[in-house]
Amino acid sequence: MAKAKTVSKADLVDKVAEDTGMRKKDVKTIVDTMIDQVSQHLNNGDKVQLTGFGTFEVRERRARTGVKPGTTERIEIPASKYPAFKPGKALKEKIEAHS
Incomplete structure (x- = not known):
């Protein structure tokens, strides 16, 4: 595959x-403007659903213990929020049709 x-x-x-x-x-x-609006809604805790394309939302990672790269030192990783995208059915079907 290229x-x-x-x-x-x-x-x-x-x-x-x-x-x-x-x-x-x-x-x-x-x-x-669309990018700004999606960002603002996500920042307010809203989901943004574009029918036929997908849904943007904010997800949360819980706090956890990790290992500092290159060492064996344990570090505490704080909880965080991150933007996520879930493709809609129509988008998935378009991708599968071109596979």
């Missing part, structure tokens, strides 16, 4: 502008 290409935000903006005929500047504003 190595996957990394697609940047600029690549997405270019492609959406090309496919829709919109100006890149306008598409970039929309993409930036």
